[in-house]
Each structure stands twice: as C-alpha cells, then as structure tokens.
Amino acid sequence: MTQTSVPDVVIRRLTTYLQTLKHMAQRGEHVASSTEIGRWAGVSPAQVRKDLSHFGEFGRQGLGYEIGFLCTQIERILKIDQDWRLILVGAGALGHALMNYGAFVTGRFQIVAVFDSDPAKVNTRVGQREILPMERLAEIIAERHVEIAILAVPATAAQHVADQLVACGVRSILSYAPITLNTPRDVHVRYIDPVASLQTMTYYL
Amino acid sequence: MTQTSVPDVVIRRLTTYLQTLKHMAQRGEHVASSTEIGRWAGVSPAQVRKDLSHFGEFGRQGLGYEIGFLCTQIERILKIDQDWRLILVGAGALGHALMNYGAFVTGRFQIVAVFDSDPAKVNTRVGQREILPMERLAEIIAERHVEIAILAVPATAAQHVADQLVACGVRSILSYAPITLNTPRDVHVRYIDPVASLQTMTYYL
DNA sequence: CAGACATTGTGATATTCAGCACAATCATTC
DNA sequence: GAATGATTGTGCTGAATATCACAATGTCTG
Ligand SMILES: NC(=O)c1ccc[n+]([C@@H]2O[C@H](COP(=O)([O-])OP(=O)(O)OC[C@H]3O[C@@H](n4cnc5c(N)ncnc54)[C@H](O)[C@@H]3O)[C@@H](O)[C@H]2O)c1
Ligand SMILES: NC(=O)c1ccc[n+]([C@@H]2O[C@H](COP(=O)([O-])OP(=O)(O)OC[C@H]3O[C@@H](n4cnc5c(N)ncnc54)[C@H](O)[C@@H]3O)[C@@H](O)[C@H]2O)c1
Numbered sequence: 484m485t486q487t488s489v490p491d492v493v494i495r496r497l498t499t500y501l502q503t504l505k506h507m508a509q510r511g512e513h514v515a516s517s518t519e520i521g522r523w524a525g526v527s528p529a530q531v532r533k534d535l536s537h538f539g540e541f542g543r544q545g546l547g548y549e550i551g552f553l554c555t556q557i558e559r560i561l562k563i564d565q566d567w568r569l570i571l572v573g574a575g576a577l578g579h580a581l582m583n584y585g586a587f588v589t590g591r592f593q594i595v596a597v598f599d600s601d602p603a604k605v606n607t608r609v610g611q612r613e614i615l616p617m618e619r620l621a622e623i624i625a626e627r628h629v630e631i632a633i634l635a636v637p638a639t640a641a642q643h644v645a646d647q648l649v650a651c652g653v654r655s656i657l658s659y660a661p662i663t664l665n666t667p668r669d670v671h672v673r674y675i676d677p678v679a680s681l682q683t684m685t686y687y688l
Numbered sequence: 689m690t691q692t693s694v695p696d697v698v699i700r701r702l703t704t705y706l707q708t709l710k711h712m713a714q715r716g717e718h719v720a721s722s723t724e725i726g727r728w729a730g731v732s733p734a735q736v737r738k739d740l741s742h743f744g745e746f747g748r749q750g751l752g753y754e755i756g757f758l759c760t761q762i763e764r765i766l767k768i769d770q771d772w773r774l775i776l777v778g779a780g781a782l783g784h785a786l787m788n789y790g791a792f793v794t795g796r797f798q799i800v801a802v803f804d805s806d807p808a809k810v811n812t813r814v815g816q817r818e819i820l821p822m823e824r825l826a827e828i829i830a831e832r833h834v835e836i837a838i839l840a841v842p843a844t845a846a847q848h849v850a851d852q853l854v855a856c857g858v859r860s861i862l863s864y865a866p867i868t869l870n871t872p873r874d875v876h877v878r879y880i881d882p883v884a885s886l887q888t889m890t891y892y893l
Numbered sequence: 894c895a896g897a898c899a900t901t902g903t904g905a906t907a908t909t910c911a912g913c914a915c916a917a918t919c920a921t922t923c
Numbered sequence: 924g925a926a927t928g929a930t931t932g933t934g935c936t937g938a939a940t941a942t943c944a945c946a947a948t949g950t951c952t953g
Contacts, residue, residue: 490940494891498884499868506867516900524868528900529942536902544901544949562890569886580785586866586883630893631886655889657882661791662711663704663730671892673885677862678791679703680878681774681836684860685767686699687876688835695910721930733930734912741932749918749931 493534494561499524500531501557508550516547567592568627570653572644573635574599574614577659581633582610594633596623600640617647624651634658645672698739699766704729705736706762713755721752771796773832775858777849778840779804779819782864786838787815799838801828805845822852829856839863850877 503523507515517528517535524531535541535553538560542548558564569587571578571594578597581587587594588610597614599605605616615623623629632653636644641660648656649670656672658664661679664672708728712720722733722740729736740746740758743765747753763769774792776783776799783802786792792799793815802819804810810821820828828834837858841849846865853861860876863869866884869877 491888492940494888495884498887501887502866502884503868518900523870527942529944530940532901533903533941540902542901544947545899546950547900560891561887562893563887567886567890576785576788580781581882583781584882590883592883592886631889633882654893655886657885657889661707663708663728665728671889673889675880675882675885677786677789677838677880678795678797679700679707680862680880681772681797681860682703682706682766682768683696683699684836684862684876684878685772686765688767688859697910723930732912734914735910737931738911738933745932747931748920750920750929752930 489537493537496524496526496530496534497557497561499526500534501554501561504550504554504557508554513550514547515550515553517542520548563591565591567631568595568629569593569631569633570596570598570620570623570627570629571633571635572598572617572620572648573637573659574601574604574609575635578635579609581635582612592631595627595629600636620647621651624648624653629653631655631657634660636660638662694742698742701729701731701735701739702762702766704731705739706759706766709755709759709762713759718755719752720755720758722747725753768796771798772836773798773800773834774836774838775800775825775828775832775834776802776838776840777804777822777825777853778842778864779806779809779814780840783840784814786840787817797836800832800834805841825852826856829853829858834858836860836862839865841865843867 500520503520504515517531521528521531539556541553541556569592571581574597582594582597586592597609597612598617598620599614600617604614607614630653632648634641634644634656638660641658641662642664645656645664645666649666654670656664656666656670657675658672659675661676666672705725708725709720722736726733726736746758746761760769774797776786779802787799787802791797802814802817803822803825804819805822809819812819835858837853839846839849839861843865846863846867847869850861850869850871854871854875859874861869861871862878862880864880866881871877
C-alpha cells in the first residue's frame, strides 16, 4: 500500500499490463481477468493481482477488471495521465528517428526541443523542430519546466552532456549511449542499448 | 557453477561489466578491482565478485582482475567471441538508423539482410544493403544460418512477422514494437521501447 | 432469489537474490 | 624472506520477490 515500498520491477510490469489492456480495448473487450492479462503480458495471474494490490482494489470478484477503469488507474499511478515535456540531445541518425516517432509526436511524451553541438546542424530542422545549440539548454529547460531528457549522443560525450542536464535540473534521463552514467542518487537513468540486449540473448543460444 | 542455474540478471550485468572493462582498457588501465568495476557499473563490489564466481575464478587475490583476460572470459561466457549474423525486418525510420549504427556495421553483430513488405521499398538501398521482399525471408535465414532477428515493424504487424521468423527457425528476437509477443518457450525475446522506459520513470518524479 | 460458479485480494510460504564478513591467497615492501 | 596490505571467492544471513492457496465476494442462471 505504501507508495515508497513498491519494487521497481512492479512498476515496470505495470507498463506491460497497460500495453496489454490497451490492446484488448482496441479489440473491443471490456473486461479482463488476471489470467488473461497475465497470459498476454507473460506473467502469472497471481503476479498480476499482487502487483495491482499494491495500489488498491481495482477488480471485481467473479468478473475481473474493467479494462477502461484499470487503464485509467494505472495511468494515474504511473503519472502518465498528464503531458510530459521532453528534450532530446543529439540530432544524429537515432535522433531523427525519434523525432519522427509517432509516440513522441502525438502522445503524452512530447519532445519540445532538440539540441546538438554540431554548428552545421544547429538551425536546420528535424521533423517539425529547429535544432538548437547547447548554449540554450539551461534556458529552455527552465522555461518549459522540462524534467526528462533523451540522450542520443556518442558514448564519448554522454557523461559530459549528462552532467550539463543534471546541472540544469533534469531529473530523469533516457540514455541510448552504451555507457553507464554517473549521476546523483535522485536522478533516474534508464538505458536503451540494442547491443547489450543482443549480448544477453546469445548466452542462451 | 552450473550453467543453467545462473539467473538472467547476472547475465545482463555481465554486459555492463564488459562495457566498463572495455572503457577502462581504452583509458590504458590493465587491472581492475571489483570495487572499481562496481563503482562504474553501479553495483556493489560483492555483487561483481559473486556474479563472476558463477563461471570460475578470474581474479587474483590482492590485485584484482586483469582487464584483458576478464574481457575475453566474459565474451566467451556470453558467446560473443564470435560473429553473429542478424537480419532486420522493417526498413522504416528506425530501421535506417539501425542499419547505419556503427555497432552493426563493424561489430560482431552484423546485419546481413534487411526485409520489408512495402513493394516501394524493396530493391532500394539502405546503407550498404538492398531491401529484400518478405518472400525471401526463409531462404536467407536458412542460407546464412541466421538465428537472431531485429524487429522494427509497426505494432500491428509485429506478431505476424514474429510468427514468420519463428517458423523460419529464428531463435532470438529483439523487438522494437510496443507489444508483448507470443512465442514458443525456446524463443527468446527482448524488448526495446522508449515509451515504456519513460513511463516507468515518471512514477518517481 | 438461491445456488453454482468464477475471480479477486491477501496472508502464509517458498524461492531467489543481494550483502556481509572473513579465511585464503597473492603482490609488495623492507 | 618475513611482514604487511590488498583483494578475491564464498558460506552464511537477511531481504526481496514470487507462488500458493483459500476465504471473501461478487456475477450469472434458471
Ligand atoms: N543509430 C542507432 O540506431 C543507435 C542505436 C542504439 C544506440 N545508439 C547510440 O545512440 C547514440 C547516438 O547514435 P547516432 O547513431 O544517432 O549517432 P550520430 O553520430 O549519428 O549522432 C550523434 C549526434 O550527437 C551530436 N553530439 C556529439 N557530441 C555532442 C555534445 N557534446 N553535445 C551535443 N550533441 C553532441 C553530434 O553532433 C551528432 O549529431 C550513440 O551513443 C549510439 O551508440 C544508436
Ligand atoms: N522511430 C523510432 O524512433 C522508434 C523508436 C522506438 C520504437 N519504435 C517502434 O519500431 C517500429 C518501427 O518504427 P518506425 O518508426 O521505423 O516505423 P516506420 O513506419 O517508419 O517503419 C515500419 C516499416 O515496417 C514495414 N512493414 C510494415 N508491415 C510489415 C510487414 N508485415 N512485414 C515487413 N515489413 C513491414 C513498413 O513497410 C515500414 O517500412 C514500430 O513498432 C515503432 O513503434 C520506433
């Protein structure tokens, strides 16, 4: 029940439940049991129920969970029932893909500014937005109340940029650079690295 | 010691240790203690030692781990001391970024073919490679002994393509589609989804 | 509206994973 | 070459996480 004692794995599973529920909703279903949710999310029914019970009682005995209601609740728990403004640092190949990614154009996570250190790229456009110089980082972060940044710069520059972001008040970083960042405790960092993912898969082959 | 009983979290941490070690090697260091490795990888020294002890004794008391040697050993454990041939399905924005990603061009994970169902894209080029039609999937996978695939198609097509891949004998899938795939037990799937990562971070804000 | 049925929420239990502490071991110094 | 200092490898312990099992509670049908 206590907010702080919920393990991180539970939080991560909530996102997959949400995915599953949205998918079911699109298929026209209105109610889902923990068994169904579990099957599609790849976890046991008991796990689903226990995870949800950390935050309250959302289901009905004998019936299951009302999909729309549960979606709303999970979104509230994860605080994604509101818009979040992001910035992107690094307008390379990956940065371009991200800027054109539907979820960041129309969804609740909106990239409000793109930064790059390369003078040749600054003032050119990517998607809808103009690439800004790093000098304007602090200004935009403060002005737009940005708390989350996506890092898509080379590994060699990642730590340096991360330090700048932290200094500007960014509290969450999603990094694509294949390097573990050194940040203060209260700054949350997640990593996305396809090579690392592949390396863990070959072990099982 | 037993190969099968090693938890998946340990395997995933091995990749971060390897990253850290490579980084240290580049800085000209030759020996690393569990404390140093742990500091940069963000885990406790005891954790580092225990993880490594699952596979053998790689260190020297009083000194630490010889970096080059440990790299070699971890690479052997993860089976990344050999080249792996990958295929990529989906030559969209993300597919293009991946094809031009250095790690997939020069590293041990090599994308040997790209597929797309869009006739307008087939026979055009992305990076060095020609985009192939889905009809040639089975042929190439068998011919090149491909066991790993990267999935970069829209969510709506992901399950269908995954089924095709499994039918062709692919045993590991790295999926960028925001959907949990339904696959046989012996097929390993990892997911990369920036939105899911962001959703878990807002909880802590 | 009563009885059959299905499913939740959760205390208890089992299992997995992380941290601790120290003997064993090796390099280095004097 | 003995004494010192540092670090590993690991049994033990405790914490975190998953599973089980069932009472509680609702739905649905005839
Ligand atoms: N391309 C991919 O598909 C892919 C996939 C996974 C991970 N990554 C990783 O993502 C990162 C970016 O990849 P990419 O392919 O887009 O590289 P890229 O070289 O195409 O783009 C990097 C961009 O960062 C900018 N940059 C460099 N130093 C900077 C600094 N100090 N401040 C601000 N901007 C700076 C560069 O000007 C460039 O525009 C890399 O760390 C890479 O390892 C890439
Ligand atoms: N663009 C990004 O930065 C980004 C980031 C994370 C995740 N994703 C996810 O990755 C996937 C691809 O994203 P994208 O931006 O490249 O999309 P995209 O629309 O640019 O590309 C998708 C490609 O898949 C092809 N395709 C569609 N159905 C197919 C089928 N049945 N068989 C083979 N090919 C098929 C299309 O022809 C197209 O070329 C999506 O699931 C998206 O949600 C994208």
